[in-house]
Amino acid sequence: MKILVTGASGFLGGHIAEAAVAADHDVRALLRPTAALSMDAGADRVEPVRGDLTDPASLAVATAGVDVVIHSAARVTDHGSPAQFHDTNVAGTQRLLAAARANGVSRFVFVSSPSAVMDGTDQVGIDESTPYPAKYLNLYSETKAAAERLVLAANEPGFTTSALRPRGIWGPRDWHGFMPRLIAKLRAGRLPDLSGGRTVLASLCHATNAAHACLLAAGSDRVGGRAYFVADAEVSDVWALIAEVGAMFGAAPPTRRVPPAVRDALVATIETVWRVPYLRDRYSPPLSRYSVALLTRSSTYDTSAAARDFGYAPLLDQPTGLRQLREWVDGIGGVDAFTRYVR
Numbered sequence: 051m052k053i054l055v056t057g058a059s060g061f062l063g064g065h066i067a068e069a070a071v072a073a074d075h076d077v078r079a080l081l082r083p084t085a086a087l088s089m090d091a092g093a094d095r096v097e098p099v100r101g102d103l104t105d106p107a108s109l110a111v112a113t114a115g116v117d118v119v120i121h122s123a124a125r126v127t128d129h130g131s132p133a134q135f136h137d138t139n140v141a142g143t144q145r146l147l148a149a150a151r152a153n154g155v156s157r158f159v160f161v162s163s164p165s166a167v168m169d170g171t172d173q174v175g176i177d178e179s180t181p182y183p184a185k186y187l188n189l190y191s192e193t194k195a196a197a198e199r200l201v202l203a204a205n206e207p208g209f210t211t212s213a214l215r216p217r218g219i220w221g222p223r224d225w226h227g228f229m230p231r232l233i234a235k236l237r238a239g240r241l242p243d244l245s246g247g248r249t250v251l252a253s254l255c256h257a258t259n260a261a262h263a264c265l266l267a268a269g270s271d272r273v274g275g276r277a278y279f280v281a282d283a284e285v286s287d288v289w290a291l292i293a294e295v296g297a298m299f300g301a302a303p304p305t306r307r308v309p310p311a312v313r314d315a316l317v318a319t320i321e322t323v324w325r326v327p328y329l330r331d332r333y334s335p336p337l338s339r340y341s342v343a344l345l346t347r348s349s350t351y352d353t354s355a356a357a358r359d360f361g362y363a364p365l366l367d368q369p370t371g372l373r374q375l376r377e378w379v380d381g382i383g384g385v386d387a388f389t390r391y392v393r
Contacts, residue, residue, distance in 0.1 A: 051268065052076045054116045054155075056103070056146065057123030058096070061224045062161065062216075062257055064088030066120055069261040071095045080112045080123070088223050103142025109149035118157040118268045119150050121201075124194065128338060131331045132189055139193035140200070147204050147211075155209070158201065159267050161260075162213040162277060164351060166195035170343045174251065177352040178277055187340040198277060205275035212273035214263055214356075216255035216280045217349065221371060222378035224257070225391045228344075229375075232292065234389040236301035243289065244345050246310040250288040251348040253281035256371045259364045263356060270360035278359070279351035284368045288345060298376055299385045310346075317342055334393070 053070050057063030058079035064087060070077045071092035078097040079087060087093045101108020103123060113119060125138040143160065150158055167176070168191055169183035182199075186192035198213045205211040220229045235241035263280040267273050293303035308316075317337050324335045335341075356362035366374075379388045 051117045052078070052115060053118045053120060053268065054078045054080065054112055056080045056119070056121045057161075058087055058089070059085035060088055060122070061221075061227060062219050062260055063122035064223055065221070065257040065261040066122055066264050067096055068092050069258075069265055070120075073265060075265075078112065078116065080108070090223070103138055103145060106145050106149065109146055110153065113146070113149045113153040113155055116150070116153065116155050118159065119146065119155055120159045120161070120264050120268060121146055122161040122264075124161070124197075126190060127334065128188065128190065128341065129330060129332060129334045130189065131327065134331070135189040135193045136196075139190075140196045143197040144200055147200065151204070151209055157268055158204070158209065158211045159264050160198060160201040160211070160213040161264065162198040162201075162215045163191070163194045164215045164217040164279065164349060165191040165340075166198050166215065166277075168340075168343065168349070170339060170347065172348040174348050174350050175352050176279075176350075178279065178355055187343060188338060191340065202275050202277060210271070210274045212267050212270075212275070213277040214260070214267060214280050215277060215351070216260040216263065217351065218252060218254035218344075219257055219260055220254055220375070221257035222375060225388075229295070230389045231392050233295065233299050233301060233385060234392040236292070236296040236304070237299070237385070237389070239302075241292075241304050242306040242308045243304040244308055244313055244342060245289050246313070246346065247307075248346065249348075250346055251350050252286050252288050252344075253279075253350045254284075254286055254368075255281045256364070256366050256368070258366045258371070262365050263360075263362050266360040266362055267356075272359040276355070276359070278356040278362075279353050280356050280362055281351050281353050281364075282366075282368055282371075283364045285350050286368070295372070298372065299379070299388075313337075313342065313346075
């Protein structure tokens with residue numbers, strides 16, 4: 051297949067492009083003018099097209115002659131204005147869909163997120179019948195859900211669209227995601243135990259497994275108009291995993307406990323203050339309902355639909371992934387290098 055990958059200068063998009071090259075597909079990447087591919091191998095086999103999701107002309111060039119679009123690019127930060135999130139995540143996806151249809155692209159795989167259905171409660175073993183929430187925890191969740199709806203509604207004969215929902219993507223070349231931020235906070239002693247004494251379970255998804263799922267979905271005739279959870283085989287005890295990862299990188303586990311009532315009052319205060327546009331648009335809040343929910347509410351997913359419709363099964367198990375992550379961190383100069391972009 052001729053595959054266009056968006057977001058290939060970033061973490062997951064780079065893994066998707068690398069997996070597509072390894073599978074002998076012809077790969078094109080939409081890259082901003084100053085961006086470089088995030089790949090360990092195969093970058094010389096990727097055709098770059100300069101542009102971005104705000105530029106319809108560049109999207110027309112990027113999608114010309116392409117069979118499949120795998121759309122991984124998104125605004126994933128926890129700060130920014132409503133307009134910034136909407137223009138990238140919603141309007142940008144809409145522009146890319148329009149360009150793909152106009153150029154006769156036959157398949158469109160959207161990298162969505164379980165955040166699209168996250169409501170701040172425990173969600174254990176949920177499947178794709180779980181509805182979108184009435185109220186979203188943040189702009190990222192709201193705009194990813196809106197984009198997912200656009201993609202699924204665009205499905206029609208000759209243009210097969212689908213959405214994948216990997217959660218907690220982790221692995222090598224993650225410079226800005228939850229894993230380097232977590233390790234930086236542990237090493238600095240800035241991560242208290244927020245669990246309130248609860249066991250918190252989570253499905254995570256290694257980048258290798260997420261990229262594998264994207265390519266499988268791109269080749270399936272059964273995915274049209276559907277969203278799918280994809281995840282690692284393991285269900286993780288969040289705070290036990292935090293302690294394990296901390297120990298891997300020389301950081302002690304959290305010992306200072308914050309009572310839930312204090313935690314929730316603090317979050318409410320911070321979110322009130324962060325309504326000020328100057329803060330909201332420029333800086334990440336130290337705590338938010340969304341970030342606290344990730345650490346205090348169980349979120350596990352039934353991936354049987356992905357197995358049924360496109361044969362998804364994880365390629366990499368968590369112990370192997372953790373060992374490979376440690377080897378990669380050692381290879382780039384150690385944990386200081388791994389966390390150097392974390393603010």
